[in-house]
Amino acid sequence: MRKEIGGGGKGYMQAREGGGEEALVEELQWVGVESMQEKIEEAGVKADALAGTAKCSILEFKDWGKNKLKEYGVSPDSVMQQVLQLAYMKKHGKTVSSYCVAQHMAFKAGRNERMRGNTVASKDFVKSVIEGEDAKTQFEKLKKACSRHHELSQQCNMGQGFDRHLYALCELSKRKMSKAEIMKKVMANEEVVKLMRSEVGRGILGRIGADLGLLQKNLAEEFNEEIGGDEELEKSIVAVGEHAMKLVKGKKAPALFSDAAFVELMTDTLCSSMMETDFLEVMMASPAFGDFVEKGEGEEERGEEGGEKRGKYFIAYSTMSDKVTFFINGFEPESMESMKEKIEEALRDIERLLEKGGKKKEKGGIDFKAVMKQAMADVDVVAMMTNPKCAGIAGKIMADPKCLLSPMDSFSEELKDPEVAAMMMKVAPKLKALMQG
Numbered sequence: 389m390r391k392e393i394g395g396g397g398k399g400y401m402q403a404r405e406g407g408g409e410e411a412l413v414e415e416l417q418w419v420g421v422e423s424m425q426e427k428i429e430e431a432g433v434k435a436d437a438l439a440g441t442a443k444c445s446i447l448e449f450k451d452w453g454k455n456k457l458k459e460y461g462v463s464p465d466s467v468m469q470q471v472l473q474l475a476y477m478k479k480h481g482k483t484v485s486s487y488c489v490a491q492h493m494a495f496k497a498g499r500n501e502r503m504r505g506n507t508v509a510s511k512d513f514v515k516s517v518i519e520g521e522d523a524k525t526q527f528e529k530l531k532k533a534c535s536r537h538h539e540l541s542q543q544c545n546m547g548q549g550f551d552r553h554l555y556a557l558c559e560l561s562k563r564k565m566s567k568a569e570i571m572k573k574v575m576a577n578e579e580v581v582k583l584m585r586s587e588v589g590r591g592i593l594g595r596i597g598a599d600l601g602l603l604q605k606n607l608a609e610e611f612n613e614e615i616g617g618d619e620e621l622e623k624s625i626v627a628v629g630e631h632a633m634k635l636v637k638g639k640k641a642p643a644l645f646s647d648a649a650f651v652e653l654m655t656d657t658l659c660s661s662m663m664e665t666d667f668l669e670v671m672m673a674s675p676a677f678g679d680f681v682e683k684g685e686g687e688e689e690r691g692e693e694g695g696e697k698r699g700k701y702f703i704a705y706s707t708m709s710d711k712v713t714f715f716i717n718g719f720e721p722e723s724m725e726s727m728k729e730k731i732e733e734a735l736r737d738i739e740r741l742l743e744k745g746g747k748k749k750e751k752g753g754i755d756f757k758a759v760m761k762q763a764m765a766d767v768d769v770v771a772m773m774t775n776p777k778c779a780g781i782a783g784k785i786m787a788d789p790k791c792l793l794s795p796m797d798s799f800s801e802e803l804k805d806p807e808v809a810a811m812m813m814k815v816a817p818k819l820k821a822l823m824q825g
Contacts, residue, residue, distance in 0.1 A: 438719065445724035446668075447714040449735050454707040460527075460742050461749035464707040465541075465662050466534035467738060469505045470513055472703060474737065475730040476658050477514045480699050484657035487551070490544035494770050501549035504653070505660070509536040517737050523745025530741065539783075546773055546782060554644075555654065561641035570635045571597050579627040588614050592625060596632065603633045660703045668706045668715045701727060759822045760789060766818055772811040778802065781812070792819050 420428075454464035469488060477483060486506040492498025513533040516526045543549060565573075574580060574597075583589030592611050596602050602610060607629040608622050615622045644650055699722045704715040714731055716724045763769045773782045780802045784791050791798035795816050803809045 441720035443718055443720060443722070443724045445716045445728045447716065447728045447731055448711060449713070449732065450711045451735075452739065453710040453712055455709045456742070457707075459748050460746045462531060462534045463538050466537040467530070468662065468705050468707060468712065469537050469660070470510055470530060470533050471731060471734040471738060472658060472660055472705075473505065473510050474514050474517055474734040475727065476699075476701075477518060478730040478733060479727055483511050483514065484698065485653050485655050486658040486660070487656055488541075488660045488662065490541050490549065492545065492547060494546060494764055494774065498547075501544040501547075502551040502555075503540055503544045503549060504551065505537060506658075507533065507536050507540070509533040517741070523741045525745070526737075526741040527745040527747070530738070543783075548779070548782075554650075558641075558645045558650075558654070561639075561645055564638050565635060567597075567600060570600065570632060573635055574628060574632045577628055577631050579624040579631070582620070582624045583628065586621070588616075589621060589624070593628070596629070600632070600636060603629055603636060655698075657698055657700050658703070659701065660705065663704050663706050664708075665706055666708060666713075668704055668713045699727075703727075703731075759792070759819065760785070762822050763815075763819055766815075768811070768814045769818065772808075772815050775808075775811065777805055777808050778811065781808070792823065795819070 457464045457467050469486075473483060473486065476486075483506050486504060487502040488505050490501045490503040492500055509529070510533045513526070513529040516529045521529075574593075580593065583593055592614060596607075607625050608615065611625060615625065700718060701722070701724075702717045704717075706713045712735065714728070716727050716731070718724055718727070764773070772778050773785075781799050784798060795812060796803065799808075799812065803812060
């Protein structure tokens with residue numbers, strides 16, 4: 389709680405309770421046009437209406453946690469992603485575009501990437517469980533799905549993701565140039581040079597710059613009096629007008645961004661985030677789907693069969709040593725309690741297939757995941773793993789860390805590049821030391 393001291397536009401602010409240092413502040417007066425105020429109020433009404441339908445539910449599964457999953461050699465995070473895919477299938481009868489957050493912690497000031505969890509391997513696993521294949525087959529497909537998820541996750545962590553990049557390009561393709569940008573490009577046209585040589589030409593350019601709406605008209609007729617029968621002047625004006633009109637209309641967006649597969653991919657439906665904390669419910673994890681407020685472009689065409697709106701969720705989860713917690717968020721009419729039940733069913737399926745079809749990994753040996761976690765604290769390792777020339781090496785390590793046992797053999801092709809070889813000469817002894825403990 390704070391209060392202004394001194395009145396007026398400037399004053400001192402201090403905490404009402406507990407003291408605290410005073411700080412000089414200045415009140416900012418926002419000035420906006422009436423149409424903008426109407427939009428703000430309209431958005432506020434929609435936000436309030438949406439907030440009134442927000443629902444959440446918490447599942448605290450205490451029968452087992454990540455320790456059990458590690459016994460079978462599967463990544464706890466990757467398994468939880470398969471749990472969510474399976475739960476969604478159980479509730480809605482289909483797989484949908486999903487994403488989980490991958491962190492760019494290896495980079496200074498790095499943020500995150502959206503990693504898609506709805507892989508072909510994941511779909512195969514879900515289908516295997518739903519169709520009731522034997523437990524051993526389900527376990528093998530679970531391992532493949534987890535391996536693929538882990539591989540993609542590592543790629544995203546190392547800056548090799550594509551999702552946010554494509555999204556940014558898609559948004560840029562929709563952007564229209566401002567009048568100033570259009571005129572700047574128009575002035576670079578060679579025909580403009582001809583027009584600028586005469587006072588009449590400069591006057592015509594000035595009028596077009598002031599009113600781009602003139603480009604919708606026949607410029608030869610619009611400026612017939614000024615042209616006065618000068619064919620060269622008329623030719624230049626028409627050429628400049630055609631060039632400017634193309635800029636006003638903008639370039640047609642690449643076909644990729646209107647492709648049904650891309651549109652579906654970008655329709656985030658099942659979103660999740662792994663949060664290693666024992667107080668998940670206070671992390672303020674909540675959904676942020678634009679489609680909940682109003683339909684985006686093309687939403688009706690890509691909606692559910694029969695016009696039914698797709699079920700959307702944001703689910704945060706935490707895998708502790710002996711329990712798993714899920715914080716399930718969404719909006720009416722979807723039932724968070726129903727989704728909670730399906731997640732618990734999926735967890736029971738995982739438990740069953742592990743015990744009936746799984747194979748525990750042999751104890752001892754090298755924990756390659758722990759080795760790489762330690763290794764990524766080394767600047768030389770990070771430099772190699774993020775260097776585009778070392779993408780092949782990074783990919784092999786992500787797919788099978790055991791290749792670190794014999795790096796010179798595993799990476800023989802990549803090491804033909806002198807720069808890559810020099811980096812490996814620095815890194816190999818460090819990795820060997822970590823593996824030897």
